[in-house]
Amino acid sequence: MNQKAPASDVQLVSEVRGTVRIRRRGEREWHVAQCSFGDEHDNNQNVTWLRLVNPGRQTTIRIHLKWAEFRHMDLRRIAYVRQGETYGIVRAEAVTPTTSTFDVAVPGGESLFGAFPWYSNADGEQFLERVHTQSSGCTLRSIGTSGDDRPIQCLTIDTEAQGSGGPKGNVVVIGRMHANETCGSWAIEGATDFLLGDEGRDIRDRYVFHLIPIVNPDGAANATKLTRMGPVAQHDMVQGGVTSDDPTIKALRDELYRLQPVALISHHCYLLSVPFLGVFEKQVGLTLLDELVWPHSPRGSAAWMLRFTGPEAKFIRHECFKRFGTTVVFTELPWQGRLPNDIAQMGADILRATMIAHEAKSGRHHY
Ligand SMILES: [Zn+2]
Incomplete structure (x- = not known):
């Protein structure tokens, strides 16, 4: 030997x-x-x-x-x-x-x-702490606690508006409703960096942004899709969104009903290579494509799949659209060789495109 x-x-x-x-x-x-x-x-x-x-x-x-x-x-x-x-x-x-x-x-x-990069609750906390200490106008708060008593951390960016007048609309961006779909956390890191950088100055002053990198911390702790083992109607944050009394799902629902967001982005991940955008309004989808498809936005993907989605009973994203007229965008951002930085860039681009679509829809043209 x-x-x-x-x-x-x-x-x-x-x-x-x-x-x-x-x-x-x-x-x-x-x-x-x-x-x-x-x-x-x-x-x-x-x-x-x-x-x-x-x-x-x-x-x-x-x-x-x-x-x-x-x-x-x-x-x-x-x-x-x-x-x-x-x-x-x-x-x-x-x-x-x-x-x-x-x-x-x-x-x-x-x-x-x-199989794909992992992003833990500790990674999320580290990111939020870093941004919170480095940037002014950021508040770190919890929107509630999960079934296993974990805080659901949210970074709120609310800068002083320069004479904008009137209350500012809320924009909510969430990742990890399905906690194993880790790309959502990097998409939110990218969106946050965009908002706090020079490019984001314009919209940063006109809205209040609420960024939640891991909305399902119990699922992230156990590396599962749902909040815990059990029926989807009870523990899937998408399918049980409006009706479930799961503490995590209820915390998100209560927060969204309180904020009545003008725009809501929810990031997911599937296996297909082409990234996906889901919307309820055709013009929002077309504006998104216009902003995201190469070569108009060379940083984006060469191709996107767009789905105009009909009413979704019991899904919180459709409930927000129905109740508050929220501009809703939900994504599938696939790994398939993309690196975390690529996903972060997509997260920034999707936020920017969503706000352009929202402002076009609501008759604001100065962004
Ligand atoms: Zn998902």
Whole structure:
């Protein structure tokens, strides 16, 4: 044994409890199986985020990732790595009807690997604290507490308007109603940075913005889609939005009824590559496309899918549209090789486009 090359001492540890089963299959080969949370959780976007601990020099390991849900295997070809603050992608070597195989270059020290970048409650708190301390006009508050007593943190940006007169409308931007869809948190980081930068000065002074990077902190703690295990009518923040008495869902509903937002953006994530925009008003959708589609906005995606959505009973976004005339935009921002910075840029672009659509609709033309 001593004559052979030293065995790899790489260790794989799940960063998020209860999401995977890890089994070593060879010297540099692991089998990682995602846990299924039951049909109500959909399981298409289950979280896998592993810490790779390598006490030696850089080496390449093979990870067979067995998904919890097998309906869309053609969309299971990309995984993510993170070293320090830098993210990268890994393309699958092979995809079987259940499993994608990735060869991952593991540097010495610690790095991370997974199906898509993970964003925890601690990441959200860090971001909000940083913005809150660095920028004036920002208030950090909780809109209520979750079933497991976690605060639902909201950053409110309310700068002094220069002689605008009249009360300012509220704009609400939320991520992680489905807590496993992590891109929403980065979209809100991007929207926040946009608002607090030079580009955002105009609209920052005309509205009060409420940004909620993780609206479902219990789901984020357990890496599940819903607020907890149980029926969707009770614990899915979208499907139970108007009727459920789940504490997280009720807290968001009460806050939206109180704020009566003029605009509401809710970020989601699905597996398809093309990003999605959902709206209730045709002209809002057309203005969004005009602002977001390349080449008008070269930072955006080359293509967007747009859906004009009819009435949605029990969905809080449609209730806001119906009750308050809210300009509503909901998204699916897919990973599929996009990096967190790309998603953040999309979050900024979507906020900007939504406000243009809202102001066009309400007859304001100076933005
Ligand atoms: Zn979703």
